[in-house]
Amino acid sequence: MAQWQDSETLVLWITIVFLIVLLLGVAIVVFIQMHVKRMIIAQEKLSAEKIKHQKELLDSSVKVQERERERIASDLHDELIGKLNIILLASASQRTEVDTKKMLQDSIDIARRISHDLSPPLLEETSLAEWIRDMVLPLKEFYTVILTITEESSLLISKDVKLQLIRIIQEVINNCIKHAKATQMAFTLRETKKYIALKITDNGVGFKTIEKPEGLGLRNIELRMQLLNGTYKLTSSKEDGTSLVLLVKFPIA
Amino acid sequence: MEINVWLELLLLLPTVTSFIGVIIGGIFFNKLNDYCKYIYFYLVAAFITDLASRYLDIIINNNLILVSAFGFIELLIFSMIYYKLLSKTHHWSFKPVIAVLLLLIIVDIIFVKPLDIQSFNSYGRVLDGLTIILLSLYFYWKVLKKDVIVKVEILRFNGVVLLFFLVNTLLFLTTNFLVNTPYNVVFSILLINIIATPIFYIFLTFQLWLNGKIQKP
Numbered sequence: 001m002a003q004w005q006d007s008e009t010l011v012l013w014i015t016i017v018f019l020i021v022l023l024l025g026v027a028i029v030v031f032i033q034m035h036v037k038r039m040i041i042a043q044e045k046l047s048a049e050k051i052k053h054q055k056e057l058l059d060s061s062v063k064v065q066e067r068e069r070e071r072i073a074s075d076l077h078d079e080l081i082g083k084l085n086i087i088l089l090a091s092a093s094q095r096t097e098v099d100t101k102k103m104l105q106d107s108i109d110i111a112r113r114i115s116h117d118l119s120p121p122l123l124e125e126t127s128l129a130e131w132i133r134d135m136v137l138p139l140k141e142f143y144t145v146i147l148t149i150t151e152e153s154s155l156l157i158s159k160d161v162k163l164q165l166i167r168i169i170q171e172v173i174n175n176c177i178k179h180a181k182a183t184q185m186a187f188t189l190r191e192t193k194k195y196i197a198l199k200i201t202d203n204g205v206g207f208k209t210i211e212k213p214e215g216l217g218l219r220n221i222e223l224r225m226q227l228l229n230g231t232y233k234l235t236s237s238k239e240d241g242t243s244l245v246l247l248v249k250f251p252i253a
Numbered sequence: 254m255e256i257n258v259w260l261e262l263l264l265l266l267p268t269v270t271s272f273i274g275v276i277i278g279g280i281f282f283n284k285l286n287d288y289c290k291y292i293y294f295y296l297v298a299a300f301i302t303d304l305a306s307r308y309l310d311i312i313i314n315n316n317l318i319l320v321s322a323f324g325f326i327e328l329l330i331f332s333m334i335y336y337k338l339l340s341k342t343h344h345w346s347f348k349p350v351i352a353v354l355l356l357l358i359i360v361d362i363i364f365v366k367p368l369d370i371q372s373f374n375s376y377g378r379v380l381d382g383l384t385i386i387l388l389s390l391y392f393y394w395k396v397l398k399k400d401v402i403v404k405v406e407i408l409r410f411n412g413v414v415l416l417f418f419l420v421n422t423l424l425f426l427t428t429n430f431l432v433n434t435p436y437n438v439v440f441s442i443l444l445i446n447i448i449a450t451p452i453f454y455i456f457l458t459f460q461l462w463l464n465g466k467i468q469k470p
Contacts (some may be wrong), residue, residue, distance in 0.1 A: 011438050012428045018420075025419040029412035032393050036408055039399075 012152055060219035075114050083107045103136025124159050131166055146186040163223045172200050175217045201243040206236040266451040272299040274458035281465020288337045289464040292457050295330045321377035327357045328381040335388040340401040354384050375425040382422030389415040410460055415451040
């Protein structure tokens with residue numbers, strides 16, 4: 001009988017192998033258990049962050065609504081009501097120096113502007129490219145505006161998508177006018193059957209994108225892009241200004 | 254009490270614990286989810302096999318056929334459990350490989366003449382244990398790859414299955430080498446299995462209770 005066949009040697013080796021395999025098994029179980037627990041904790045943290053972010057977005061959307069209401073109230077109070085009061089007083093006192101006809105025309109224009117701000121007219125009939133052209137037209141008086149539009153498809157973008165994109169462009173233009181101190185703005189639109197891509201850049205002072213901006217503008221953009229199930233990328237630096245790229249893929253889920 | 258009485262009581266433990274599992278699993282059966290229903294079937298199979306082995310021992314003084322037969326049932330049930338747990342993420346070869354292994358165990362039962370104590374071996378049982386260990390490791394791999402999203406309860410189940418079958422398979426594997434070893438040494442090695450088995454059944458019963466308590470009918 002060979003030495004390894006000796007029962008004592010055999011039992012000893014069996015015990016050693018048994019213990020090694022068992023220890024290995026325990027180590028695998030403990031390691032994976034710990035790893036998965038860590039994974040679950042990280043996932044929970046991520047979910048909590050997402051919920052917190054969504055809450056912030058919701059909060060922003062409420063604030064944006066309130067800001068819009070305040071702006072409309074202020075437009076109505078400062079411009080329209082002021083003019084209508086003057087017309088009322090002039091007609092009551094029979095004063096001829098007030099051009100009531102002109103003031104009425106102004107009031108109608110103001111009311112029309114407020115109405116258009118609230119709901120853009122002919123939204124369904126007008127293409128997104130035409131909308132952008134209309135929006136950037138007044139800017140040409142103060143900025144160098146570069147507009148590049150590529151329409152590969154005659155696809156009709158739905159009214160809702162158009163409205164959200166128009167609001168985003170309005171927000172970007174407002175931000176640029178208020179904060180960027182830019183001299184040049186560029187708009188690049190590309191429409192295909194599969195997606196709409198829009199790039200808006202300026203040569204302004206920029207800001208640090210790592211720091212969360214305090215204003216509601218960017219959150220408003222993010223919220224609207226979420227509604228469109230789209231993605232966006234914002235880059236900004238003091239040297240190169242700010243660039244915003246929006247991508248909306250079809251069909252929108 | 255004499256040592257033999259203690260040993261008799263110890264040998265009764267797997268029967269008692271599997272019976273408790275059958276009762277508790279039966280109470281919660283309708284509330285159990287799919288993989289726990291298979292755990293219940295496993296406990297029922299274990300209990301019936303235990304009773305049958307005692308009966309065969311009394312009648313023909315040889316119950317070795319049940320070692321491989323239980324290996325077949327064990328592999329069948331655990332492959333079903335892992336099939337459910339892996340849901341749609343398992344490899345296409347899962348079913349064919351299990352089918353071939355089950356066939357091998359049947360071949361082992363037919364050709365190894367289990368009624369002949371001299372020629373008996375526990376290869377069928379080792380094959381069954383190794384396959385379950387591999388299934389358990391495969392499941393861990395899928396969890397780490399994030400292919401399967403698991404609850405802590407299922408992860409714990411997989412860990413216990415891996416450890417139990419490591420012990421169980423090593424013990425069955427070594428019995429083939431211990432033919433010349435004195436009976437008391439072999440018995441002390443088999444004693445580990447006698448203790449590990451009821452602990453495993455208690456854990457499975459706890460798993461059934463936990464699942465039945467939480468799940469809605």
